[in-house]
Amino acid sequence: MFKKILIANRGEIAVRVARTCKQLGIAVVAVYSDADADALHVKIADEAYPLGEPPVSKSYLNAGKIIRAALESRAEAIHPGYGLLSENPHFSRLCRENNLVFIGPTPEAIELMGDKLAARRLLSAKGVPVVPGHNEPLADEVEALRAAAELGYPVMLKAAAGGGGIGMAAVHKPDEMARLYKECCFRAKSSFGKEAVYLEKLVVNPRHIEVQILGDKEGTVLHFHERECSVQRRHQKIIEEAPSPFVDDLLREKLVRAAVRCAETIGYENAGTVEFIIGEDREPYFLEMNTRLQVEHPVTEMITGLDLVHEQLKIAAGVLLSGRETPRADGWAIECRVYAEDPETFRPSPGVITALFLPEDDGLRIDHGLLPGYKVSAFYDPLLAKVIVWGVTREHVLEKIISALGEIRIDGIKTNIPLLQKILSDGSFREGSYNTNLVSRLLVQ
């Protein structure tokens, strides 16, 4: 196992990765921007290297500075967390070139899954179901109109280099196409650097369900059950749970089989997540593969008893999965993402945390990077904390998580806790019969 690793991230995920390292006796090297000098992830590290000015382009996305910090500190490996450089194949390659282990997949796997069309072509050829649609980029809006007529409305325009819900537009009628096509190309270009967009059939009233997998360097792939991720606003997840209340044994078998086949097809190494979209016909379609640790990985940890970061470290250190099996899923877990935002207007709420109280209890886990007096910076994303509860039954978990959210105090800024409580109390959420329209429906009420 490694003796020292650098964590190329900030906030709750940097703290969470460091926790596992400390349990394993691995020394932790933190990196930080000027805005994060007093952050928790820096305080708990064994060493910390400054990255300079706060904008991510100058700090946490500056691959050269991070590699230099790793070499200078004599770290053997880099954990990228999620977001930032985690799905950047150039960074993964740069680690390799500098004899640093990138705790994640190969640059080739990241590249392939970052190209949505290449992934669609490869996976559909290998029998993984993909959303009906086209495997080539559209030439112009005339072709978009022709392709949409062929597929039948409603359709979805998607950025070929996209992901994470960015650069997508649902088109319900031909007269919306020209405007949305142009907008989508613009977003694709500004977010991902490539204008190419393609067309898929829109799955109506969908559920988003994903499967956690681990793969080792010899090609063994194991799945670690599904996570339900349908509570979203503007394609950003808010609440996740495992298992999914929607998934029966038949659907579960289809999901995990497709996920494992996807990972095996590309020889995927380390932790990854295969996302599926499922319509009213209960048929799962491959959506994308996230080639990193997911924000919502704790719900899987809670029902399997595994530490996924430990698993990542072992795989990166060359430990094989052979002889192991998928652990039995035990009980239920729900995660709520606490964001620094107004629960009604969704306006971001940066500022100083004047008072902080986070409850503690059996089965309750709160992943966060907060401290009293800490300044939540406008430079970074608004995720403050993840509240995760495990229990024997879903009813028990719901009761406990609502009570935990009620006890949390984060003064000085606004948080979305009132919205989380509203969702958890909603009839369709409680029944488990919700889909991705849940939040927008609640907001209209």
Next chain:
Amino acid sequence: MKSICSNIDGVIAEIKVKVGDEVIPGQEVVDVESMKSIITLVSEIGGIVREIKVSEGDFIGEDDPLVILE
């Protein structure tokens, strides 16, 4: 002289007016990027733009003056 001030911390993403422009109440003047969201600041006052105190890419705090009107 009246100023249009920011009501949020963030980075100036786009300035939508220039010196000499007439601004009316309700007009969008500046886009601020805060916590990865774009917040459009709308003027509550009207007047002619005399001075723009910030440039795109600048970090601004709540209550910082952005645009001076007369």
